[in-house]
Amino acid sequence: MADPARVKNEQATESTSAEKSLQVENAAEASSGTKAPVVSEATTEQVTLKDEDRMRLIKDEDEEEGPSSAPRPPLKKIKVEPDKKKEKRHKIDEDEIQKMQVLVSSFSEEQLNRYEMYRRSAFPKAAIKRLIQSITGSSVSQNVVIAMSGISKVFAGEIVEEALDVCEKWGDTPPLQPKHMREAVRRLKSREQIPNTKHKRILFH
Amino acid sequence: MAEEDDDPGFDEELDDGGNGIDSGHGKRKRLFSKELRCMMYGFGDDQNPYTESVDILEDLVIEFITEMTHKAMSIGRQGRVQVEDIVFLIRKDPRKFARVKDLLTMNEELKRARKAFDEANYGS
16 A cells, blocks of 8 residues: 655655654665664554644655665665566556645645644554453563554444434435434444444354 | 433433343443544544444443453453454455454564664664
C-alpha cells in the first residue's frame, strides 16, 4: 500500500524533528546512510501531520538509493533494479502516490481536518497492551500491540462506515446515534465480520 | 426497539441489559473516549459524536480485542499471543490483513532506519 505521505528526504536540512514515519521508505532504502534518516519519536501507524508537513503530503520526491557522496539529483531515481517485478510494483506505488497527492492537494479545509484526524488517530499503545496482558496473564511483544491496535482501528472504521450507511438510509443526519450503531453491528454480524465465540455450536445433535 | 435510544434520560453508566452488545461493561472506566472521538470524526461522523455512540463503539472494540486475544491464545502456541496467530486469524479479511502487513513492514523499516541512524551518529 503506498504511503502518500512519503516525503522528500533531502539532505541534512530535513533532519529536524520531522516525523520519521513520513520518511520511512526513504530512510530505509538508503543503504549507506549518507543522509541522516530522520528519527523522531513518531509511532508507526501515526502519520502525524504538522502544518508544514501538510505541504509534504503534496510534494513527492522519489526515494534515493545507493551509496553516493556526490550531491544527488533530487528527482527521478536512476537505479538498476535487479528484480523487474519490484520495479513494476514501485511504478504502481508511484502512480498511487501521485494520485493521492493530487487528491489531497485539492481538499477543502474541513476535508483536510478530517483526513488529518483519520490518519492521526490511534489507540494508545499502553492501554491496549494492558488490556491484552490482563486477558492473557502473560506479557506480549510490541508487535502484537502494534498489530492489535491497527486491526482495532480498522474494525472501528468498518462499524462507523456501516453506521453512516444506515444513518443515510434511514434519512437521518450525522451525529451517529446508538440505534445506527446497533443496526450496523447487526448487519456486520450477519456478514460474520464481527467475531463471536459465545454461541457454542453443537456439532452432532 | 429502534426508538428507545432517543430517550434523553440515557445514562452512560447504565446499560440496557437487554442488548448483548453493551451489557456488563457499564461500570468500567472508559479507556478510549478521547481517541475514539477523533477516530469517529476521521471516519465520517460529526465533529462532536454522541457520547453514547462513543461508548457503544468502545465496548465493541474491547469485545473485539478480547475475542481476538482469546482466539489467538487457543491457536499456535497455547496460552500466548503471537503476531503469527493474529495474522492467521485475520487472513480472511482483506482490509485488516493488508493493514497488519503494512504496519509490521513499516515497523521493520523504522527499526532499521533507527539503527542506521544510531550507527551513523555513533561514528561521528
